[in-house]
Amino acid sequence: xxxxxxxxxxxxxxxxxxxxxxxxxxxxxxxxxxxxxxxxxxxxxxxxxxxxxxxxxxxxxxxxxxxxxxxxxxxxxxxxxxxxxxxxxxxxxxxxxxxxxxxxxxxxxxxxxxxxxxxxxxxxxxxxxxxxxxxxxxxxxxxxxxxxxxxxxxxxxxxxxxxxxxxxxxxxxxxxxxxxxxxxxxxxxxxxxxxxxxxxxxxxxxxxxxxxxxxxxxxxxxxxxxxxxxxxxxxxxxxxxxxxxxxxxxxxx
Numbered sequence: 447x448x449x450x451x452x453x454x455x456x457x458x459x460x461x462x463x464x465x466x467x468x469x470x471x472x473x474x475x476x477x478x479x480x481x482x483x484x485x486x487x488x489x490x491x492x493x494x495x496x497x498x499x500x501x502x503x504x505x506x507x508x509x510x511x512x513x514x515x516x517x518x519x520x521x522x523x524x525x526x527x528x529x530x531x532x533x534x535x536x537x538x539x540x541x542x543x544x545x546x547x548x549x550x551x552x553x554x555x556x557x558x559x560x561x562x563x564x565x566x567x568x569x570x571x572x573x574x575x576x577x578x579x580x581x582x583x584x585x586x587x588x589x590x591x592x593x594x595x596x597x598x599x600x601x602x603x604x605x606x607x608x609x610x611x612x613x614x615x616x617x618x619x620x621x622x623x624x625x626x627x628x629x630x631x632x633x634x635x636x637x638x639x640x641x642x643x644x645x646x647x648x649x650x651x652x653x654x655x656x657x658x659x660x661x662x663x664x665x666x667x668x669x670x671x672x673x674x675x676x677x678x679x680x681x682x683x684x685x686x687x688x689x690x691x692x693x694x695x696x697x698x699x
Contacts, residue, residue, distance in 0.1 A: 524695035525646040525688055528639045530587070532597045533569055538576035541584035545604045545613075550648045552615040553641050554608040555680075556585065556658045557627045557667035565590030565621055569598055582606045585619040587640060593632030595640055601647075611661045616644055620667060627668030638680065642687045655681050 535542040558568055565588040572584045584605045588596045599605040607617035618640060620633050629637065641655060657677065658666035670677040 522695075523643065523646050525639075525643045525691040527643055528595055528636060530595045530597050530640075534600065535569075535573050535584060535598050536576055540575035540579060540582050541572045541606060542599050543604055543606075547602055547604055547615070548613045550601060550614070550616055550644075551650070552608075552611055552654050552656050553644050553650065554611060554615045554617045554656055554658055554661065555637065555641070555667055555670070556607060556617060556619045557629075557669070558588075558619050558621055559666075561622055561624050562591070563621060565594050565596045568619065568621065569596045572598055585617045587617070588619045589621065589633050589637045589640065591621045591623060591630050591633055593630075593636040595636055601644065608658060609662050611656075616648075622669075627670075629667075629669070634680070638683050638687060642684045642691070645684060646688055646691070652681050652685050655684055 537544040560568075568588050575581060575583060584599055585607045586597065586599045586601055586603075586605045588598060590596070601616045604612050605617050606612060607619065608615050618637055620629055620637055622629055622633065644650070645655065657670060658664055659671045665671045670680065
C-alpha cells in the first residue's frame with residue numbers, strides 16, 4: 447500500500463515536472479513568435495517609410511537646389527540696355543591693353559575735344575593707335591551726336607581715358623557740335639540712359655557718377671565743368687531714370 451502511495455506520489459511529481467516543462471516550452475514558443483512577429487512588423491515598417499523618406503529627401507533636396515539656384519541667379523538689370531553697336535578694338539598696348547579692371551566703382555563722363563566728329567570716327571582713331579603708336583587713348587563707349595553708341599572696350603577691361611581711375615571705372619566719351627562742349631539732346635539722352643544702365647548693372651550710386659574733371663582737374667566734359675548746375679541735373683536725370691525703370695520692373699512682376 448505504501449509502495450502504491452509512493453508510486454502515485456512519484457507519478458504526480460513526474461507529472462508536475464513534466465507539466466511545468468510543457469508550459470515553459472509554450473511560453474518560449476509564444477515569446478519567439480511574438481519576437482519574430484515584431485521583427486517582421488519592424489522590417490515592414492522600415493521598408494515602407496524608407497520609400498516615403500526617400501521621396502521626402504528628394505523633395506527637400508529639390509527645394510534646397512531651387513534655393514541655391516535662386517541664390518546663384520544673376521540679378522536682372524531693371525534698366526534696359528540701350529542700343530549699343532559693339533565694335534571692340536583690337537587688343538593692343540595703345541588703346542585696348544586687354545587687362546581686367548580691379549573693380550567697377552565709378553562711371554566717368556568725358557567729352558571729345560574735336561567738335562563735329564562722329565562716334566565712328568573717334569572709334570576708328572582709337573583703333574588706329576595700334577599702328578600709329580604715338581599715344582595711348584580710348585574709352586569703353588563713345589556716344590555720337592545723333593545718340594548712337596559704340597562700344598570700344600568692354601566694361602571690365604581697362605580703357606585709357608580716366609588716368610588713375612582707369613582700373614576702377616567705365617568711361618563714356620561724348621561727341622559734341624562746337625567748342626562749348628554742350629551735348630545735343632540725342633547725345634544727352636543716350637549718355638544718360640547708358641550711364642543709368644551701368645549704374646544699375648554694377649550697383650552704383652549717384653555719387654559714383656563722376657567727370658574726368660573730378661579725377662584730374664582737367665576741364666572735361668567742358669560744358670558740365672563750366673555749368674555745375676547742368677552736371678548735377680545730369681546725375682539727377684540718371685537716378686530718376688533708374689528709379690523709373692525699377693518701378694516699371696516691379697509692376698511687371
